[in-house]
Amino acid sequence: MDFNSQMLLLSTLFLCFLSLQVQANIPTLQTYIIQLHPQGLTSSPFYSKRQWHLSFLEQTLSAEEDSSSRLLYSYSNAMEGFAAQLSETEIEYLKKLPDVVAVRADRKYEIQTTYSPKFLGLSLGTQGVWFNSSMGEGAIVGVLDTGVWPESPSFSDSRMPSIPQKWRGACQEGQDFNSSNCNKKLIGAKFFIKGHHVASSPPSDVDQEYVSPRDSHGHGTHTSSTAAGASVAEASVFGNGAGVAQGMAPRAHIAVYKVCWFSGCYSSDIVAAMDAAIRDGVDILSLSLGGFPLPFFDDSIAIGSFRAMQHGISVNCAAGNNGPIQSSVANVAPWITTIGASTLDRRFPAIVRLSNGEFIYGESMYPGNKFKHATKELEVVYLTGGQMGGELCLKGSLPREQVEGKIVLCDRGVNGRSEKGQIVKESGGAAMILANTAINLEEDLVDVHVLPATLIGFAEANQLKAYMNTTSNPKARIQFGGTVIGRSRAPSVAQFSSRGPSLTNPSTLKPDVIAPGVNIIAAWPQNLGPTGLPEDSRRSNFTVMSGTSMACPHVSGIAALIHSAHPKWTPAAIKSAIMTTAEVTDHYGKPILDGSKPAGVFAMGAGHINPTKAIDPGLVYDIKPYEYVIHLCALGYTHSEIFIITHMNVSCHKVLQMNKGFSLNYPSMSVVFKHKTTSKAVSRRLTNVGSPNSIYSVEVTAPKGVQVRVKPRRLVFKYVNQSLNYKVWFMSEKGKEGKTVSSSEGHLTWVHSENGKYKVRSPIVVTWKN
Known part of the structure; x- marks a missing residue:
């Protein structure tokens, strides 16, 4: 050189x-x-x-x-x-x-129905809620999610009423989306990507998405149509779950705010969308997203929803999918309605028949009539101890020579359920049995798999593995049974649904209610396969999904029905109507189950939603915005923290002095005994929204270990919108205060004197903390 x-x-x-x-x-x-x-x-x-x-x-x-x-x-x-x-x-x-x-x-959050209307009693002819209601007409549901596929028949505006004059929103143009994509059903659509762009820099995944309100993921299309989708006849997923697809409020309007992208949903974008939704004039906000519990002053969703509540907007949020872990419930601010997930009594059986004559129950939405091995036995393999991740069916873990032409057993975990099926298919496997683990237990989630497949419970998985361990050449076949309705107990609490008690606000019982969130069929983008996998070339206008993400829009749609019927009701009154009419028994009249045991309040809150009763609850527990401020003071929040949450400048010392003995007028009661406390009192206020000249008597089932006294025991209402107060004293039995942590449940119900026309029920939970 x-x-x-x-x-x-x-x-x-x-x-x-x-x-x-x-x-x-x-x-x-x-x-x-x-x-x-x-x-x-x-x-x-x-x-x-x-x-x-x-x-x-x-x-x-x-x-x-x-x-x-x-x-x-x-x-x-x-x-x-x-x-x-x-x-x-x-x-x-x-x-x-x-x-x-x-x-x-900036903080990242994650995203968390042909039969639901009938299951919930909305479409039961002259007995259903829809028959005597406007089906949500005039209400606007704002959905913060992954966007929308506007061409879906669920967003048709045929026979829809005119757009409400109060609407100030717009249809934002972007990639493959313009103003003509909106109509009288989908009246607004916007997207918020700046926070996501910065957080995912370089934003490589944005190249795979529509930089517009158009849905690249499918989740937002599914949730929007669940809340307020139009009626679509002959809807199904390849013949499964056939029926009329309808949202909870079919005549309500939908406004979509795209805040979630493939890498997640960022709080800066979420706040921007809530800011726009309040300005645009929505009546209901539906957020099927969340994270882990946070103090309210550090939770952008809690702060934004407080402002929405002040504007008269009902905010509904998913409780999270971290169940059955205790205290995993998120979105727990008392001005938010927090929704857990429940099951339907609709099943999609896919039975595993073993060569020894035994059978194992499973479920699947795979189109069984296309399975050429439906009546032929195949060898079953379960790859353990060899290639890393073989038992989980991870990418690259299934040697073709070991799985080709066979049924592959895959444990749940790490990668997605449908993704496991794709990996089995690419490796030459003929079919798949997906096995629940000790985390999932007997949870039945169905998928529209890319190959013949079924999901079996944890006990069934142990049965199958025991058979395989004692058989030199284990064989089986999968028999698909289509759609079966009404032969199983429902609703029950979904295993994945996040549980209370709330870490940040133990004096408010969360979740508030449960709603259908397992195997929900709703609208789906036509450019995506029903599994959402890029390799899935099949197309359907509908698919099945599970999660508290699916439960949340059910309640949002019901809130729209109530708002349409009672436009002057506050968000707190709407929440009260939903909570105090919730059911604690299933369709067989037996207690709602959580696994094999009766569900507790930390799993189901007030119970399972009942729209028929919620639209006419008789009495409501209403809450003024300033009462939440007093509640925050009582929780021990500082002056600056309360200002961050509420933008209200208060002195908690003065507030608590002026409101001695204050109790938030919540529809449920959560009483915490700390240290050596042996008695507590709470006050409540009921407003008559039923008929004038009504008398209610109280019925109490006291939590074990507690004596309960209510005064007065009768409430006599002379006119509609009259409010009356009552007080409840809780006296702990001696010795309970020494326990480390324990809880006990009961309930308090105000019963209308006229043949029990109205029953206004509040769950009670008492917790002892040493």
Whole structure:
């Protein structure tokens, strides 16, 4: 190498070194949500909120930096503030500026029905709720999710009423989506991607998605149609679950806010969508997303939903899919309706018949008539102890020579259920038996598998494995049984449904209610296979999904029915109607089950939704927004924390002095005995929304270990909308206070004197904590 070449090489290396040094000194930017004092703008010289928000960045960044390039969103409805990209050094400086109330790093959340209307009593002819109601007419349901597939027949606006005059939203244009995709059913659609773009930089997965309100995932299409989808005749998933597909409120309008992408849903985008939804004029917000429990002042959904509640918007959220773990329930703010998942009495049997004559019950939505081995036995293999992940059927773990032409047994876990089937198919397997583990127990979730497959319970999986261990050549066949309705106990609590008690708010029982969330059939994008896998080339207008994500829109749709029937009711009154009329027995009149045992309140809250009763509850527990502030004071939240949540400037010392003995007027009762406390009292207020001149008498089933006294024992209402108070005293039996942690359940019911026309039931849970 000559001298000039050597010098050129050295210069290049030096420049590379300098470049690396410069890159090393570039601060890492992260998205933060900056919450501001709501009155700050009035004392500033700025004429718009955006200018005011930019001024904080201008004070923080260097003079050469373009502050507008760092600003992602300006918020004014869900909260006062903005989202921006900042470094740690910059955020420390910005925190000290006047009017900055709180700073939160962007947080990622995860997304969590042909038969449901009949199961819930909505479509039972002249006896159903729909017959004597407007079916949600005039109500607007805002759905925060993965977007929408507007061409689905579930979003047809045939025979839909005109768009409400109060609607201020729009149909945002984007990739493969324009204003013509909206109609009188789907009246609005927007997408929010800035927080996601920053968090997933480089945003490689966005290339696989529609940068528009169009749904690339399917989840949002499914939830939106469950809440308020139009009636679609002859709907099914390849013949399974055939019937008329309808949302809970078929004449309600839908507004979609796309906040979830393949990598998740970011709080900066969620707050921006809630901000827009409040401004647009929705009546109901449905959020089938969430994470783990958080203090309310650090929970963007709790903060945004408080503002929505103040605007008269009912907010419904999924409880989460982390059950049966105790205290896993999320979205527990008392102004949110928190929904767990339950089962239907619709089954899709796919029986495993063993060569020794035994059979094992399983379920599947695979189109059984296409299974050419339906009557032929095949060898069953279960790959353990060899290739890593063989028992879980992970990618690359199934050697073709060991599985080709055979039925492969796969344990649940790590990868998706349908994905396991795809891996078995690619490896040459002829069929799959999917086995529940000790985590899933007897949970029955069906999928539209890409090859003949069935899911069996944990006990059945042990039976099958025992057979395989004692047989030199285990063989079996799968027999598909189509759709079977009404032969099983339902509803029961879904195994995956998150459980209470709430970690952040133990004095409020959560979840509030349960609703259908297992094997729910609803609309699906026509460009996706029913499994959602990219390799699935089949097409269907509907598919089946399970999760509290599916339960949430059921309640959102029912809230729309109630809002349509009672447009002046507050979100708290609507929630009360749903909770106090919930059922604690199944369709056989027996206690709702959680596995093999009766379900407790930490699994099902007040019980299973009953729309027929909820639309006419007789009495409601109403709550004024300021009462939540008193509740937060009672929980021990500080002045600054309460201001972050509510934007209300209060002195908790004065508030509690003025409201001695205050109890939040919640439809359920959660009493916590701490240390050596032996007695507690709670007060409640009931409002008559039934008939005038009504008398109610109280019936109490006291929790074990507690004496309960109610005063008065009769409530005499003379006119509609009259409110009356009552008080409940709880006296713990001696010795209970010494226990570490234990709980006991009961209930209190106000019964109408006229043949028990109304029964207004509140669950009670008493907890002892040492």
